[in-house]
Amino acid sequence: LTALSTLLNLLVEAGRLDLAEEVFADLRNLRLVPSACIFNIFIKFHCKAGNFEKGFEILEEMDRVQCAPNVISYSTLMGGLCRAGKLKEAVGVFEEMLKKGIVPDALAYDVLINGFCDAGNVNGAKKIFDMMKKNMCKPNNVNFSSLMNGLCKEGRSHEAFELLSEMLATGCRPDAVTYTILINCFCKEGRIEEAQRMIAKMKAGGCAPDIGTYNVLIGGLCREGKFEVVFGILDEMSRSGCVPN
C-alpha cells in the first residue's frame, strides 16, 4: 500500500486523474481497504476534480471502515474547498474536525488563514491566528508568513512588519519566504531602497536569499528602471550558485 500511495499521489499531482481513477477502481475491485494515507490522496483527487461531495463521502467511508479521518484528511479537504473559493464550507469542515475531537495542527490552521486571506478577509485570518494561540498551538514561520502576505496584499504592510517583530520576539525564525513577502511589499510600494536594506538584513540574520527572493527584487528594480543594479544582482546570484530561471 505504501508503493501504491506513492504512485497514486504522483498521478494525482501530475493531473493524470484518468489513470488515478483506474488505480482507485482496481483497489475497490480487489476489495482492499485503503490506508488513511490513500484515503487522503483520494480526497485530494476529488478536490482536484471539483467533486467536493465525493470528498465528504470519503470522510464518511473512513468512519465506516474504522479508519477514522485524521488531521490531514480534514486539512486536505479544507484546502481544496478554499482553493475553489468555498471558504464557508471549509470552515464547516474545520468545525466538524473539532467536534470529532481532532486537534488541529499549525498546518491545518494555516489552510484556513490562507483561505481567509484569499477571500479578502484578512481580519478573519487574524482571528484564526489568534485562535491557534489561544488553543496553545504555537504559530510557526509559515503561519506568520501567510498572515503577513495577506496583510501586505491588502496594503496593510505596517501590520505585517509588526508581525515580524512579534515573530522575532517569540523566537520564531523568518525564512527566505518570510523575507521575500516583505521585500515584495516594499517593491510594490516603490520602496526599492528599503527592499535592498531588507535583503541585507536577511543575510545578516543568516538567511540566504533564494531564487524567489531574487526574482522579486529584480522585478522591483526593473520597474524602477535600475537595470545596472539588476546585472549586479545576476552576478551575485551566479556567485552564490543560485541559477536564474
Next chain:
RNA sequence: UCACGCGGCUA
C-alpha cells in the same frame, strides 16, 4: 532515513 495536508515572484 520511505508515502498523504500549508506560505513568497511567475511575464
